[in-house]
Amino acid sequence: MRCKKCHEKAVIGLPRHNAAFCKPCFNEFVHDQVARAIKSERMFDPKDRILVAVSGGKDSLALWDILLKLGYRADALYVDLGIAGYSEKSCEKVERFADTVGKAHNASLLIHTVQEEEGAGIRELADLLHRPTCSACGTIKRYQFNRAAVEHDYDVMATGHNLDDEAARLLGNVLHWQDEYLDKQSPSLPASVEGFAKKVKPLYRLAEREIAAYAVLNRIDYIVEECPMAKGSKMLLYKEVLNRLETESPGTKQAFYWGFLEKQAKTQPAPASMAEKDQATLHPCATCGQPTTAEICSYCKMMARAKASTPH
């Protein structure tokens, strides 16, 4: 296979773009896709301060790497969930990246430890709450990242969600007709109310395989093992099904997710009215002050329940 741009030997074929690239041209392709996402979805400007949610996995580390190389002001936050045998390893990867690439670009890394703040690791919390771990983990991360972004005055919070993540989530939501979640699947969500950070997903134009290739080619050391809590998760099944379809008919994932975004852009109320809707339904949590639709936010509720069921 030859590079479509310069005809050197290719390192990766991209059936969905009917292309193949050598390493320098592939890096250019990846950077272009991210720059395009940032511009077309009006995610942020060069003067904005960005907080990247990093996990030690390929997506978030590649995102941090790309944003720094594109010249953006991006710091990162790692939330240590205290998952035995996994959190130490993933934190190590993040720290190593921060010490090398991060430092070279004057970017800093923040670390929050759930164990220190709440006195329990994620498995203990989930056991106490009888809630599937992935959902507890999602609630904690969502909360911690938003809160850190707001408290440290970042203009925007960026996550490493890729095309596969978004297509799989869309498939799940559509299969169960959870239409109330569909309007939150945009790659750029405004800071609708005080206390909510603007949230963006600059990797939504890149497939998971492309991001893994970017990490390998650029020697980004990431955690390859699956999170031990995620085994058998529905999302993994949806991704596998979509990848089978993609292999048979390249372009399926982007047609599904980007097509949805286009349709949504035509039918959805303007962002202003979405913000109005949020402002009408959200108010500060009685415990922590973060915006919520209930009296106490789901994070505080979860922690209160966990504490109540901890033997004294």
Place this chain on the structure above:
Amino acid sequence: MKVQLSHPERQVDVKGPKRVRELLRDLNLIPEAHLVIRGDDLVTEDEMLKDDDVVEVRPVISGGSGSSGSFGLFRLFG
């Protein structure tokens, strides 16, 4: 050739020469969900692997943490 696999981690011997595309097919692995790495480099699907090659077939979906763990990272806090 020696082929390193993940989930679970194991090593298998496969007779070469063989194209990357055929290797994935024989192992019943989806090309869109895997990368084939030889040394520090990625190899494309049309490449021929030799009998004395050592390759890693790396799944691209690391799952869980950070990206695919929950349905609604951007859902509003209930």
